[in-house]
Amino acid sequence: MADPAPKPKFDLGKYITETQLYKSMFRHGYTTSDRDRALSVMTNVFFHLHPVKVRKSGARFGFTWCAGGLSFFVFLTLVVSGILLMFYYRPTVEHAYNDILALREHVPFGIMRELHRWGAHAMIITVWLHMFRVFMTGSYKPPREFNWVIGVLLLVLTMLLSFTGYLLPWDQLAMWAITVGSNMARATPFLGHEGPGAALLAIGDIQLVTSGSDVRFALLGGRFVGAGALLRFYILHCVAIPTILVVLMSVHFWRIRKDGGISGPL
Amino acid sequence: MEALKHFIDSVSSPVTIFTLATVLFVLFVSFPRISTSKPVSLLLLALFLAFFGLGLTDEHFRGIVTTPDNVPIVGLIVVFGYFTWYAMRKAVINDMRMEKGEPTVEQTETNEKVLVFPYLIFIEFVVALAYGAGLVLWSIFLKAPLEEPANPMVSPNPSKAPWYFLGLQEMLVYFDPWIAGVLLPTFIIIGLCAIPYIDRDTSGSGFYSFKNRRWVITTYLFGFWILWILLIVMGTFLRGPNWNFFGPFEVWDVHKVVPLLNVNLSELIWIKWLGIGLPKMWFVRELPGILIVLGFLFITPVILAKTVLKSAFKKLDPIRFGILVLLALMMLSLPIKMYLRWGFNLKYIVAIPEFFFNI
Numbered sequence: 113m114a115d116p117a118p119k120p121k122f123d124l125g126k127y128i129t130e131t132q133l134y135k136s137m138f139r140h141g142y143t144t145s146d147r148d149r150a151l152s153v154m155t156n157v158f159f160h161l162h163p164v165k166v167r168k169s170g171a172r173f174g175f176t177w178c179a180g181g182l183s184f185f186v187f188l189t190l191v192v193s194g195i196l197l198m199f200y201y202r203p204t205v206e207h208a209y210n211d212i213l214a215l216r217e218h219v220p221f222g223i224m225r226e227l228h229r230w231g232a233h234a235m236i237i238t239v240w241l242h243m244f245r246v247f248m249t250g251s252y253k254p255p256r257e258f259n260w261v262i263g264v265l266l267l268v269l270t271m272l273l274s275f276t277g278y279l280l281p282w283d284q285l286a287m288w289a290i291t292v293g294s295n296m297a298r299a300t301p302f303l304g305h306e307g308p309g310a311a312l313l314a315i316g317d318i319q320l321v322t323s324g325s326d327v328r329f330a331l332l333g334g335r336f337v338g339a340g341a342l343l344r345f346y347i348l349h350c351v352a353i354p355t356i357l358v359v360l361m362s363v364h365f366w367r368i369r370k371d372g373g374i375s376g377p378l
Numbered sequence: 379m380e381a382l383k384h385f386i387d388s389v390s391s392p393v394t395i396f397t398l399a400t401v402l403f404v405l406f407v408s409f410p411r412i413s414t415s416k417p418v419s420l421l422l423l424a425l426f427l428a429f430f431g432l433g434l435t436d437e438h439f440r441g442i443v444t445t446p447d448n449v450p451i452v453g454l455i456v457v458f459g460y461f462t463w464y465a466m467r468k469a470v471i472n473d474m475r476m477e478k479g480e481p482t483v484e485q486t487e488t489n490e491k492v493l494v495f496p497y498l499i500f501i502e503f504v505v506a507l508a509y510g511a512g513l514v515l516w517s518i519f520l521k522a523p524l525e526e527p528a529n530p531m532v533s534p535n536p537s538k539a540p541w542y543f544l545g546l547q548e549m550l551v552y553f554d555p556w557i558a559g560v561l562l563p564t565f566i567i568i569g570l571c572a573i574p575y576i577d578r579d580t581s582g583s584g585f586y587s588f589k590n591r592r593w594v595i596t597t598y599l600f601g602f603w604i605l606w607i608l609l610i611v612m613g614t615f616l617r618g619p620n621w622n623f624f625g626p627f628e629v630w631d632v633h634k635v636v637p638l639l640n641v642n643l644s645e646l647i648w649i650k651w652l653g654i655g656l657p658k659m660w661f662v663r664e665l666p667g668i669l670i671v672l673g674f675l676f677i678t679p680v681i682l683a684k685t686v687l688k689s690a691f692k693k694l695d696p697i698r699f700g701i702l703v704l705l706a707l708m709m710l711s712l713p714i715k716m717y718l719r720w721g722f723n724l725k726y727i728v729a730i731p732e733f734f735f736n737i
Contacts, residue, residue, distance in 0.1 A: 146493060149493045149495050149496065150493065150495075152495045153493075153494050153495045153499075159494070159495060159499065162494040162498060162499075163494060164493065164494060165491040165492065165493055165494065166491065166492060166494055166498055167487070167488050167489075167490070167491060168487040168488075168490040168491065168492050169483075169484040169485075169486075169487040169488050169490075169584075169585075171492050171494075171497055171498045171501070172487075173501050173505070174468070175484065177461065178501060178502060178505040181502050181505070181506075182505055182506070182509060185502075185505075185506045185509065186509065189510070189513070205528075209527045209528065212524060213524065216521075216524060223514070223517040223518060225522050226516070226517030226518075226520070226521065226522045227513060227514070227517050229522040230450075230513060230516050230517055230520070230522070231513060233447075233450035234450070234509070234513065236450075236542050237450065237453065237454050237457060240454075240458075241457065241458070241461060244458070244461065244462075244465075244602070245461070245465070247573075247595075247598055248465040248469070248586060248595070249583075249584060249585060249586055250582040250583040250584065250585070250587070250591060251583060251584060252573060252574040252577075253574055253577065253578060253579070253580050253582070253583040254574065254578055254580055256574070257574030257575060257578075260571075260573065260574045261571045261574075264567060264570045264571050267570075268567060271542055271543075274540065274542065275540060275543070278540050281524060282527065282528045283523075283524050283525040283526060283527060283528055284525040284526045284527070284528060284529060284532070284534055285447070285523060285524075285525045285534075286528065287528035287529075287530070288533060288534055288537040288538075289537070289538060289539050289540050291533075291537065292537050292538065292539045292547065293539040293540070293543055295555065295559075296546070296555050296558075296559025296560060297559075297560075298555065299554065299555035299556035299559060299560060299734065300556065300560045301556055301560065301561070304556075304560075306555075306734050307556050307560070307734060308556055308733050308734045308735035309733065309735075310734070311733060311734075336530060337528075337530070338530070375583060375584035376484060376488040376584040376585070377482055377484050377485045377488050377583070377584045377585045378580060378581070378583065378584070
């Protein structure tokens, strides 16, 4: 009696990659060939932020410290945790504090607010670190000078994002930190009512720049940090600044590719 | 131990800390080969750990350092301390290779290309994972602070801005808000943006190096470490009620009395030196100060162009040189004003309260 032909071993990986479902999502095989690896970057919208190949010196952790990519990742985690926080939070003087309190008291093992707050601090550190690395490797030099400028704007926006979020818990820490910070705007030359030159902007005896019309009033929606400021900071924090940030980030990432990829020695 | 802590407190003051930090910084960048060598870096690490360890045994110090919103500053110091050392170390190694005529570490690999998937994506994945794990642990062990509900009637003493703006708040000691809060931050942003348009020499691009970029890197590190991080640390950890200065182990006493001795330059000149009293017209009264400020901003660049910075003036065109020197002078105006305050109790160089214009 002849042995029956040995049954081919069942290969789960092969089975999955040959289903119509898988093939509809990924247009290439999953082997270790260069072709498949290149395709997995080119045909994937998320990986496609990268080129297919990069300089070996630039693909090292020791060169980039991953600080720029990490900043982006931290931003994404902040978007996720921020959206979840928005479900529970109402930006009114009546509710804001109690909503934060409820997040702490009523959510079992709730760390969403912590993830968001510490993530915000972490993002400031990673953004500073990214800038520091780019400076130390001289990567801001031509042809990358405009992308450095975009980066500086992103740095400022990151800090403003963190600053506007600082007010939202509506506790003593929040309110007085924003009071101290926004008091500076009062002294803006010409535009703040206690700034040098503001008194010159007058028609006859009528002052144009007063505590009710200066740049601080525009920021706070009032003469002090109150309900108007809470709403404005909420909208700046959740809508306005993130929108600008995403636009500038797109430019920043796109320009890396257009300016010759990650920097390397000539 | 108590005697040591008391000694540290008694010698701590803005002037001693700022001067000590500046001296250490100058030593660090003057001898990068020695300061990044193993024994010296280990010694610096040991000193930091010893000070921090000693500090944590002190109730007051521990209280400030472990305040939830202050923890990131400790993390910041550790992260940036390490990466400053790391970048300088790599720069020194590359400098030595270049001296011997060898290519830099980056140059040996720059023409080789690797596939992004899997090599780079793998690194990014691991870093993201490590960050995620770290953040979750941080969030579990440290609760986000929540104080009493906001009350416009009760202002905490001291009231502090978020920590990343505390460098600016600390500047308020030396400058009025229109300079510390508006003018200098604007100049910081403009100055950062201007860097690649002034330093355009592409030969130092894309790898770590120090020797050929000594002045550029030193200026940046001085601005970052001394004028930004150090001021944040002082403003957060060492400024107590009424923004008075306290040593690291000193209890924040609300009733600490600090005499106010500061005088304006105009008072020094017209009353103390000339003995004729302040003139009535503000522009006569403030003329000496205005002349000093204008001279500082517009005559210094000319003198520098003809003396110390002659070579830089030749390399850059007049516009670039002018912007560079103006930015550098704005940066230096902070330490200059600090030392004028510490040395001569000088309040304002130009004081025109009529127009909120005080320098």
